[in-house]
Amino acid sequence: MGRLTLCALAAAFALIALGGRASAYPQFQFSSGTTRCGQCHYSPAGGGLVTSWGRDESGDTISRGGDGAFLHGLWAPPAWLALGADVRLAAIRNDVGGPEAPEYAAFPMQSDLYARLAFGENVSLYLEGGVRGDTRPADPSIAGRFGSIGDRLMSREHYLMWRTGSTGAYLRAGRFFAPYGLRFVEHTYYVRRYTGYDLYDETYTVSGGYVGEDWELHASLFTPPPASFPDALQSVGLRESGGAVYAEQRLAGMAAVALQARVGRSGEAFRTEAGAVGKLWLEPPRVLLLGEADFIRQQVSAASFSENQFVGFLGASFFPVRGLMVGFAYERYQEDLSVSGTARTGFDAQVNFFPWAHFELVLLGQYQIIGTGAASEGPSASLFMLQLHYYL
Amino acid sequence: MGTFLRLVVVTILAAAGCGGATDDRPPKWSLISATIVEPSCATVNCHSAITRRGGVDLHDRETGYYNLVNGFYVYPGKPGDSAVIALMNAQGSTRMPPDVPMSEADIAIIASWITAGAPNN
Numbered sequence: 001m002g003r004l005t006l007c008a009l010a011a012a013f014a015l016i017a018l019g020g021r022a023s024a025y026p027q028f029q030f031s032s033g034t035t036r037c038g039q040c041h042y043s044p045a046g047g048g049l050v051t052s053w054g055r056d057e058s059g060d061t062i063s064r065g066g067d068g069a070f071l072h073g074l075w076a077p078p079a080w081l082a083l084g085a086d087v088r089l090a091a092i093r094n095d096v097g098g099p100e101a102p103e104y105a106a107f108p109m110q111s112d113l114y115a116r117l118a119f120g121e122n123v124s125l126y127l128e129g130g131v132r133g134d135t136r137p138a139d140p141s142i143a144g145r146f147g148s149i150g151d152r153l154m155s156r157e158h159y160l161m162w163r164t165g166s167t168g169a170y171l172r173a174g175r176f177f178a179p180y181g182l183r184f185v186e187h188t189y190y191v192r193r194y195t196g197y198d199l200y201d202e203t204y205t206v207s208g209g210y211v212g213e214d215w216e217l218h219a220s221l222f223t224p225p226p227a228s229f230p231d232a233l234q235s236v237g238l239r240e241s242g243g244a245v246y247a248e249q250r251l252a253g254m255a256a257v258a259l260q261a262r263v264g265r266s267g268e269a270f271r272t273e274a275g276a277v278g279k280l281w282l283e284p285p286r287v288l289l290l291g292e293a294d295f296i297r298q299q300v301s302a303a304s305f306s307e308n309q310f311v312g313f314l315g316a317s318f319f320p321v322r323g324l325m326v327g328f329a330y331e332r333y334q335e336d337l338s339v340s341g342t343a344r345t346g347f348d349a350q351v352n353f354f355p356w357a358h359f360e361l362v363l364l365g366q367y368q369i370i371g372t373g374a375a376s377e378g379p380s381a382s383l384f385m386l387q388l389h390y391y392l
Numbered sequence: 393m394g395t396f397l398r399l400v401v402v403t404i405l406a407a408a409g410c411g412g413a414t415d416d417r418p419p420k421w422s423l424i425s426a427t428i429v430e431p432s433c434a435t436v437n438c439h440s441a442i443t444r445r446g447g448v449d450l451h452d453r454e455t456g457y458y459n460l461v462n463g464f465y466v467y468p469g470k471p472g473d474s475a476v477i478a479l480m481n482a483q484g485s486t487r488m489p490p491d492v493p494m495s496e497a498d499i500a501i502i503a504s505w506i507t508a509g510a511p512n513n
Contacts, residue, residue, distance in 0.1 A: 098482025141446040200436040236440040302422035340411035341497035
């Protein structure tokens with residue numbers, strides 16, 4: 001079987017598998033030698049389809065070898081067209097206590113196809129479509145409603161963008177997340193889940209900004225998909241309308257500090273978020289330190305009550321040899337800062353192995369403590385996941 | 393500089409844990425739905441409007457109230473007989489939510505709301 005046949009089979013598999021989430025690796029900023037997320041991604045804030053530069057980096061710097069180009073370099077699309085795909089298969093062991101724990105499951109997590117069409121030097125159209133993955137697809141309570149792939153089709157991202165170049169001003173409009181926070185691929189991290197950036201929370205957004213060599217600024221207005229839109233274009237989660245600002249200053253090609261703010265109003269609550277993001281690359285030990293802290297003020301007018309929340313992430317990613325990334329993280333979410341029992345604390349360990357361009361193996365472990373850790377405040381939880389990732 | 397230092401101290405305290413043992417949150421459905429149920433339960437593959445796993449949609453206050461009360465997951469005045477409390481405590485079945493357990497503080501405020509008659513307040 002030739003390489004072309006293998007690639008065609010991989011492409012076909014991408015079309016029929018399941019899944020859906022943006023692929024962003026903030027751990028690669030500075031550690032891979034690139035300083036801006038927009039160097040490797042078409043999105044000025046990172047995530048999604050990678051550029052030819054990003055594809056070269058994946059083969060030459062991140063993976064242990066291979067050709068990161070589309071179809072492994074067998075065929076190059078014309079300059080006005082960029083194509084790609086992501087497929088992730090996962091197996092988990094999940095233990096939250098109870099008579100049926102632990103739970104074991106293997107499932108297709110993601111399949112996304114990407115296309116970017118350029119119209120001249122400055123205008124482009126970005127389209128993403130995929131099939132929504134599910135940890136428990138055999139659940140009889142959803143039988144009949146999600147029996148076919150067509151029932152699970154989703155498009156999380158589609159937007160039109162004007163951009164002066166890899167640096168400079170840009171404006172884009174369509175469906176995507178407003179730039180904010182550490183944009184991890186792992187949607188389970190508290191800084192994604194509890195700030196409005198969980199799986200399929202993408203909003204319709206107008207975003208503009210400027211990306212310079214040492215700094216960038218993104219300002220966005222967003223609103224959820226209208227209720228009349230079909231499920232394939234719907235969002236879940238907070239479904240807020242509002243705005244977000246993210247400003248990042250990079251220092252000496254080895255560190256970044258960002259300040260951010262977000263306001264959102266739904267039919268039930270008004271949320272104000274403010275926080276900071278930091279990254280520091282330490283070259284001799286080849287360690288990237290990452291952190292994010294957000295304070296959230298949530299007002300529920302119908303209950304005449306407001307509460308203050310905290311979401312935080314502190315992690316370190318170690319790159320001992322080319323093709324290997326080992327990370328550890330501490331996570332914290334407190335639903336109401338005045339009640340200690342509403343806290344959740346997560347400890348994460350993760351190994352990402354990139355044996356060859358286009359392939360990734362992920363091992364992830366997470367241990368969560370509910371409340372202050374006292375047995376009377378709730379159970380602990382653990383998750384182990386093995387994930388196979390292929391991108392075209 | 394003083395403001396910055398105060399912010400750093402508050403952040404460290406928040407990251408390490410703070411707050412008291414007393415819960416003064418009002419046991420009202422509008423608060424419970426917006427701050428506990430929707431973020432924890434109405435995720436895309438569970439009780440969102442798209443998936444409605446188990447036939448239960450909890451994506452907003454009115455829909456969630458209708459499904460829990462009319463679906464007999466909540467028996468007003470009787471938290472001990474309400475399936476929603478048993479599910480969150482993993483009593484006899486898979487724990488809900490199946491990925492991030494509810495804190496005892498959150499289960500207690502939901503039980504208080506049920507004890508008060510589970511009004512749509």
